[in-house]
Structure formats: C-alpha cells, structure tokens
Amino acid sequence: MQFVKRSIPVVILLMSASFGLAQHTPISAGFTLGGANYLGEIGGKLEPRGSVLDADIISTSPTFGGFLRYAANDRVRISGEVNYVHIRQADRNAEDPARQARNLNFRNRMVEFGFRTDFTVFHIADRSTNRNFAKPGKLFVKGFVFTGVYGVLHNPQAQITYDPNNEWEDRWYDLRPLTTEGQVEEYASLIAAIPMGLGIEFGMGYGWVLGLEASWRTTFTDYLDDISGMYANPDYLSPLAEAISSQSNTTVIEAINDPASGNVLNHQYQEGGTYRGNPDTNDSYGTVQVTLARIIDTRTSFERALDHISRRR
Numbered sequence: 001m002q003f004v005k006r007s008i009p010v011v012i013l014l015m016s017a018s019f020g021l022a023q024h025t026p027i028s029a030g031f032t033l034g035g036a037n038y039l040g041e042i043g044g045k046l047e048p049r050g051s052v053l054d055a056d057i058i059s060t061s062p063t064f065g066g067f068l069r070y071a072a073n074d075r076v077r078i079s080g081e082v083n084y085v086h087i088r089q090a091d092r093n094a095e096d097p098a099r100q101a102r103n104l105n106f107r108n109r110m111v112e113f114g115f116r117t118d119f120t121v122f123h124i125a126d127r128s129t130n131r132n133f134a135k136p137g138k139l140f141v142k143g144f145v146f147t148g149v150y151g152v153l154h155n156p157q158a159q160i161t162y163d164p165n166n167e168w169e170d171r172w173y174d175l176r177p178l179t180t181e182g183q184v185e186e187y188a189s190l191i192a193a194i195p196m197g198l199g200i201e202f203g204m205g206y207g208w209v210l211g212l213e214a215s216w217r218t219t220f221t222d223y224l225d226d227i228s229g230m231y232a233n234p235d236y237l238s239p240l241a242e243a244i245s246s247q248s249n250t251t252v253i254e255a256i257n258d259p260a261s262g263n264v265l266n267h268q269y270q271e272g273g274t275y276r277g278n279p280d281t282n283d284s285y286g287t288v289q290v291t292l293a294r295i296i297d298t299r300t301s302f303e304r305a306l307d308h309i310s311r312r313r
Contacts, residue, residue, distance in 0.1 A: 028069045028209065030293030035060040036085045040283035041227040041276075042104055043089035045096075052216060052286065056093050061086035061107075063287050069118075077118040079148075085110045087224065087285050101261035102276075103247040106225045107172065108156045112217075116148025116195060125203075140203035150193045150217065156226040162249045173244060175226040180245035181276065182232030193217040199291075207295040216286035224285065227277035231269040245276070 037055040044054045065083030072078060090105035125140040157172040176186050197215025204210055222228040234242040248267035268274065 026071050027296045028071075028293040029067070029296060030069075030209070030291055031064065031066045032083065032213070032289040032291045033064045034062075034213075034287055034289030036063040036087050036285060036287045037061075038087040038089065038108075038224060038283065038285035040089070040222075040225040041278060042091055042106055042225050043093045043099070045094075055286070056089065058093060059087075059089045061088050063289060065112075065289075067291075067293075069293070074123065075120045077120075077144075079116050079118065079146075080114075081116065081150075082111070082113045083287075085112055085285065085287065089225065097256050097258040097261035098266070100256050101248055101253045102267045103161060103249065103252050104158070104227065105161065106156050106158050106175070106227075108154050108224050110152050110154040110224075112150040112152045112193065114148060114150035116146050116150075118144045118146040118199075120144050121198075139205060140201075142201045142203075143199070144201070145196075145198045146215070147194065147196045150195060152191050152193050152217075152219070153189060154191065154221075154224060155189060156224060158226065158244050160243050160247065162247045162252070163243070168240070168243060173240065175244065176223075178238065178241040178244065180226055180232065180237070180241050181229050182236055187221065187223045191219055191221045193219045197286075201291075201293075207297070209291075209293045209295065211291035211293070212289075213291060214286070214288045216284060218284055219282055222277070222279060222282045224283035229275070229277060229279045231267075231274045231276045233269055 037057070037060050039052070039054055043056050043059060045056075063083060063085045065081060067079050067081040069077055069079040086107070086109050088105075088107035091099045091102050092105075094100050121143040123140060123142045156175045158175055159170070159172055160168045176189060179186060195215045195217050197213055199211055199213035201209050201211035231246060232241075234246075237245065246268040248264050250264060253261050253263065266274070
C-alpha cells in the first residue's frame with residue numbers, strides 16, 4: 001500500500017509530461033542561401049525550355065530567405081517562407097545563332113512568399129536519445145519532398161546594349177510599364193508559382209539542423225523576361241520601348257558569322273508579324289539552397305521541468 005501511495009505522484013508526473021509533449025510539436029526557424037536560374041525565351045541551349053538541363057549555369061544568381069516550419073508529425077511539416085530570388089539572362093549566352101542575333105537581355109529581382117508542405121521520405125535517427133516532437137534526437141538524417149504555393153512580386157528590367165548615337169543612359173530600365181510588345185495593359189506584377197522539390201537535412205545536435213534543397217517553380221506568366229509574343233509596331237511604342245524591344249544589329253550578326261542567325265529584319269517588326277518569343281509556354285525558375293534552422297522548444301518551463309524529472313526517473 002505504501003508503494004502504491006509513493007507511485008501515484010510519479011505516475012501523475014509522467015502522464016503530465018507525456019501530455020505536454022503531445023501538445024507541443026516542434027517549430028523551427030531558419031534561413032536559406034543559394035543560387036537561382038530560369039527557363040524562358042532568353043539565352044539557353046538549342047532547345048529553349050526543353051528541360052531543367054537547358055538552364056545556363058553561368059547566369060546563376062543569388063537567392064536568400066527565411067522560414068518558419070511547423071511539424072504536424074514526424075512525416076508532415078508545413079512552412080511559411082519569404083525569399084528573395086534574382087534571375088537574369090542574355091541572348092549573347094545562347095547557343096542558338098538566331099537568339100544570339102536577337103540580342104535581348106533581362107534581369108528580374110523577385111520576392112516570393114507563401115506556404116509549402118514537406119513529406120518525409122526517410123528518417124534515420126540516433127535511437128540512443130529520446131525522440132519526440134518537442135525535443136528530437138540529437139543526430140538524424142532526413143530526406144523529404146515538398147510542394148506548395150507562392151505569390152511572387154516581380155519586376156523585369158533590361159539594358160540597351162546597342163546605342164550607336166549615345167541616346168540612352170547605361171542603366172537598367174523597368175520593362176513592365178513600357179509594354180514592349182504593344183500590350184493594351186501592363187502584365188501583372190504579382191503572379192502565382194508552384195514549387196516542387198526535394199531536400200535532405202542533417203541534425204547536428206543542440207537543436208541545429210543543416211540542409212540542402214533543390215526546387216523548381218512552375219509559374220502562370222510568360223513575362224518573367226518581358227518576352228512572350230510578337231514584335232510590336234514601333235509606331236505605337238515610346239522611343240525607349242522601341243530601343244529596348246528590338247536590339248538586333250549588323251555588328252552582332254557579323255560577329256556571330258553564321259547564316260542561321262538571319263538578318264536584322266528577322267528580329268524586328270514586319271508587316272504580318274514577327275515572333276519575338278513563344279507564347280505557348282510559360283516561364284519557370286528554380287533554386288538550389290543551403291538551409292540552417294534552429295528547433296524551438298515550445299514547452300513551458302513547467303513542462304520542461306516535468307520532462308526532466310521523468311527522464312531522471
């Protein structure tokens with residue numbers, strides 16, 4: 001009977017600790033740093049936007065961001081993210097002589113924000129420590145895949161590279177308000193993107209987690225690079241829009257020295273229409289990032305004390 005009386009407080013402590021752990025799943029916060037690339041009308045290999053392999057590594061640009069992640073259980077995790085993503089490209093980097101002769105360029109410094117869901121594929125943990133959602137084991141390796149939805153604020157810009165009369169400043173110009181393809185209205189500055197990717201994480205102890213992620217974003221716009229349809233009639237463009245929208249010239253074509261590059265008339269407005277881009281496919285972009293996160297212990301001090309007592313028992 002005396003044993004039972006002494007055991008009751010211990011049982012209550014253990015039940016309370018277990019309840020606390022069950023009610024407080026882990027939250028982690030961290031940041032990302034890496035590189036970004038894109039597939040669209042500018043640059044690329046002979047088959048633009050054929051696959052991720054068409055992305056040109058020399059145009060890789062920086063990306064960084066921050067996130068807050070909530071583990072619903074040991075298989076599913078939900079993240080809120082904000083990222084800065086810089087993409088850029090120029091036709092001079094293309095392998096296709098015709099695109100080299102077109103001589104267009106762009107950059108787009110974007111801010112994306114949204115949510116994603118991670119699904120664990122495998123999880124190898126140090127079993128010598130007590131694994132639970134509030135205080136995971138010290139050492140682990142986790143592989144996962146993810147998808148979600150982002151909103152993306154974007155603003156494509158371009159430089160004028162052919163200016164024989166020195167009419168224009170040597171700087172980046174915002175393209176959306178110029179309606180370089182003769183659009184009736186400006187295309188949207190806020191678009192949607194669907195990320196799909198995979199990653200691996202390494203638990204380093206003391207709540208720190210190092211990871212590597214690769215993902216690709218499918219977008220719902222063809223104007224990340226400001227190119228989609230046909231050359232516009234210059235009579236309906238401002239002088240600046242005309243100078244940016246068609247930058248082919250004889251100097252560039254002669255330097256290419258390939259009949260496949262065509263002539264200047266192939267890369268400017270003509271009666272009947274001349275294609276500037278491919279309106280049948282949208283632009284996309286991707287990132288490869290290193291992540292560093294810190295697991296946040298969401299338990300109260302009382303619950304941590306109960307957990308400590310239960311471990312000592």
